[in-house]
Amino acid sequence: MGTIQTKVAGDSYLNLEERERTFVSPAFHCHAVYELYILKEGRRKLYVGNRLYATAFGDVAMIPPNVPHRSFGQTAYSGICMEFSESYLYREYQKEERIQMERCFEQPIISVPVWAVNWLWEEGIRIKNGEGEFRDYLRETFRILSFYRGLTDCNTKIAVDSDLSPIGSYIQKHYLEIRGLDDLAAHYQMTKSYLCRVFKRQTGISIITYINSLKIQHACRYLNETDLPVSDIAKKCGFSSAIYFNRVFKKVMEHTPEEIRKMERKSTK
Numbered sequence: 001m002g003t004i005q006t007k008v009a010g011d012s013y014l015n016l017e018e019r020e021r022t023f024v025s026p027a028f029h030c031h032a033v034y035e036l037y038i039l040k041e042g043r044r045k046l047y048v049g050n051r052l053y054a055t056a057f058g059d060v061a062m063i064p065p066n067v068p069h070r071s072f073g074q075t076a077y078s079g080i081c082m083e084f085s086e087s088y089l090y091r092e093y094q095k096e097e098r099i100q101m102e103r104c105f106e107q108p109i110i111s112v113p114v115w116a117v118n119w120l121w122e123e124g125i126r127i128k129n130g131e132g133e134f135r136d137y138l139r140e141t142f143r144i145l146s147f148y149r150g151l152t153d154c155n156t157k158i159a160v161d162s163d164l165s166p167i168g169s170y171i172q173k174h175y176l177e178i179r180g181l182d183d184l185a186a187h188y189q190m191t192k193s194y195l196c197r198v199f200k201r202q203t204g205i206s207i208i209t210y211i212n213s214l215k216i217q218h219a220c221r222y223l224n225e226t227d228l229p230v231s232d233i234a235k236k237c238g239f240s241s242a243i244y245f246n247r248v249f250k251k252v253m254e255h256t257p258e259e260i261r262k263m264e265r266k267s268t269k
Contacts, residue, residue: 012084014134016124019077029070029252030217032263033083034105035063036141040117042077045159046070048108052159058117059157060110060145066220068213068252070205080124082138085263092135101142104149111152116144167199168210175214176238181207215239216252223261230257 011033018041038060046053046061047070055061063069065086089098104110120141126132167188171178178184181192184207188195199207215237222233234245249257 011088012082012134012138014124014127014137015081016121016128017079017081029254030066030068030213030220031083031253032065032220032255032260033085034065034089035061035069035081035083036145037061037063037071037082038080038112038117038120040078040080040121042073042075044071044073044077051108053109053154053157054159055109055157058112058114060112062105062108062110062145064105066217066224068217080120082141084138093139097139097142100146104142104145107149107152107154109152109154109157110145110149111157112144112148116148120144167195167207171207171211172214175211176218176236178211178238179240212248213252216249219245219249219257220253220260223257224264233257 039055039057041057043054043056046055047068048061048063049067049069053059053061061069061071089101093101123132123137123140127134127137167184170187171184181195185192185195190198196207199205199210219233219237222228222236223230226233228236230246231242234242237245239245239248246256249260253260255263
């Protein structure tokens with residue numbers, strides 16, 4: 001098994017991938033593009049923001065820009081991944097089409113039938129072989145998604161442990177004030193080592209990774225919506241120093257804060 005990857009433009013691409021059972025998706029990460037993932041085979045659990053979904057054949061994960069997400073599971077799987085930037089959306093589609101596409105991302109999971117998954121896979125191979133345009137392929141994908149969006153009940157996809165455990169729920173409300181594991185350990189009257197083990201067992205990720213992902217998501221809003229210096233944003237998002245903030249930000253976003261700000265400003269011009 002391997003990965004079939006097709007680069008279609010500088011700000012969009014298509015993956016048709018097959019993964020072994022042992023493949024582990026990165027811990028929570030986010031990026032400044034729209035992403036959708038159509039599961040063709042296998043089962044995956046998927047965090048989108050602070051909710052956990054149990055996905056299977058035909059489920060399409062809809063991930064807006066700058067939303068932390070992560071998938072994991074115990075089976076081999078295959079699927080179709082598409083990503084595109086906001087600038088690509090505005091460059092390639094008319095206003096009515098953009099509204100339809102953006103509306104689909106208001107719903108985290110959309111389920112489509114067998115015929116749709118098979119058609120999308122076969123057409124994806126055609127695009128990979130240079131026999132069609134990604135722009136048209138993406139347009140047809142969203143016509144399918146728009147139809148089935150109203151037929152999907154996302155509540156049936158929410159996993160039992162969707163709240164990221166009681167500890168996770170507390171973090172979601174207080175992540176900006178949490179300065180480290182000492183704060184959490186004191187709140188729950190646990191040792192730090194036990195706290196970390198409990199959270200990792202229930203969620204599959206470390207506490208620090210989760211807290212930093214939420215803080216970086218918050219920082220992205222400041223970068224996009226304000227002209228605050230990066231050092232001020234770091235303080236507002238609960239980081240002890242701008243140097244540490246920049247290091248964590250690049251690890252999560254794969255770009256520096258300044259680069260993300262420039263990309264976002266460029267995409268809205």
